[in-house]
Amino acid sequence: MSAAEAGPAAGPGPGTARPDDAAExxxxxxxxxxxxxxxxxxxxxxxxxxxxxxxxxxxxxxxxxxxxxxxxxxxxxxxxxxxxxxxxxxxxxxxxxxxxxxxxxxxxxxxxxxxxxxxxxEGVTPDNTAADLKPPATGSRLPKAMSVADVAAMIDAVPADTPAGLRDRALLEFLYSTGARISEAVGLDVDDLHAIAEDAGEADGPAVVRLFGKGSKERIVPVGSYAARALQAYLVRARPLLVTKGRGTPALFLNLRGGRLSRQSAWTLLKTAAERAGISADVSPHTLRHSFATHLLEGGADVRVVQELLGHASVTTTQVYTMVTAETLREIYATAHPRAT
Incomplete structure (x- = not known):
């Protein structure tokens, strides 16, 4: 068992006061x-x-x-x-x-x-004392996205001959296929998946998943065929073995003790996969979410559709990804056009 999956040290029980409880x-x-x-x-x-x-x-x-x-x-x-x-x-x-x-x-x-x-x-103070307080300028920072080839290489680097490997591959395919936040993915239960048929390619339409985002907002997101097949392999060949090691849980992604996979463990397995693929850039679960959005827009998806898939409350948040694709276009133009420079 990896250290990341060992879980936190046992803390005080439900009836035991923590040091900061009195203050709260x-x-x-x-x-x-x-x-x-x-x-x-x-x-x-x-x-x-x-x-x-x-x-x-x-x-x-x-x-x-x-x-x-x-x-x-x-x-x-x-x-x-x-x-x-x-x-x-x-x-x-x-x-x-x-x-x-x-x-x-x-x-x-x-x-x-x-x-x-x-x-x-709320009338606690007569007026807003901080109304004129300005945050420091931060400059613009574009989300980092992986190339399609690097995403594929990272997923392919995960061995699919063990329960943990099948789980890891299913999780990575799922994150890239849906753009889910890592907290949304590890919070899923098996029942949140729909239309994952025994042969994923024969499902009646694409598989979908119900995600619960910030503020418990629910959205339905399609699951691509690559992710659906990886999930089906995990559900049939790996999860039944993992769940027997715990007390039984509805969680979709399980750790090696049969409990729900943690965000920290998911982060670790993703970094391990990137290292196996020889990817030197810093990779995090959010990198796959950025890549999902960027690749959709580069493929011609409408920004409003991407907004719905990502679960953004405002399209303004999603529009930062259009800046990423514009930057990519500028780089291609600068290297390909004979009079660009």
Whole structure:
């Protein structure tokens, strides 16, 4: 069993209080209570995914520690000057944490702006103290996409003669075929797959999968024939063996102990496959999602269709991939046209 699949060390049981439980259950200051209300809003009213809420907690936690260091115990005591100092300290590391990149600092500032906007709307503060706080410029960063040949080489590098290999190949084919986020893929149950016939090529129309994205939003995405065949091989030849090692679970992708595969294990198996294929570029599960979108657009897919497949709330988020394809066209033009340079 790999270290990645060993799972986290056993923690306190359900009835055991964690060291930070008291702080969460009984906020110590007015500011603690005001922040706790905001996270209830994100979780219950806005329905944010746990991973998204956790990211907000990290960013806002850095902010509240900064305020505590300045003796601030109530949202009403925050001034625009304090906010400006915090934004600067993010880049300098003077808030007690490591200095952040422009992109990470901008993300933290956006989280703090959202917090203050909520306080103003709820009447916690008379106005939005952070209304004029500007995140630092980050520049544009295009998503990284693999070539079609590299994707194929990475998948082909996975041996398909063991249960783990069949699972790994099915997962990689699935990620590239659907553009699913890694959290969506490992969160799937077998029943979320539809029309995976014994002979995938004879299914009545393409197979489809039900994915649950951010905010528990559901979408239906087609599964290509390569992925359908890989999934069928895994379901018939590998999953039955893996599930017997656990207590029984509806999860689609299983680890070697018969439990649900974790995101960390999925990340590890993808990097291992890239290394076997001799791919030197940094590869992550999100790389396959980027590649899925880029290759669809290069193949002529409408950006609105890609938006639906990716589960983006706004087409603006999807349009960044059109910049990737435009960059590819410029590179081809520069090398192929006799008067390009």
């Amino acid at each position: 259950q009984a906020p110590r200051t007015a500011l603690d209570r005001q922040v706790a209300t905001y996270f209830q809003h994100l979780t219950i009213e806005r329905g944010m995914a746990p991973n998204t809420v956790a990211a907000y907690r990290r960013d806002i936690g850095r902010y509240t520690r900064f305020l505590a260091g300045r003796g601030i115990g109530d949202a009403g005591d925050v001034t625009p000057r304090l906010l400006s100092d915090f934004a600067q300290d993010l880049r300098d590391g003077n808030d007690g944490g490591a200095p952040l990149t422009a992109r990470s600092a901008a993300r933290t500032v956006v989280a703090v702006r959202g917090l203050h906007k909520f306080w103003a709307l």
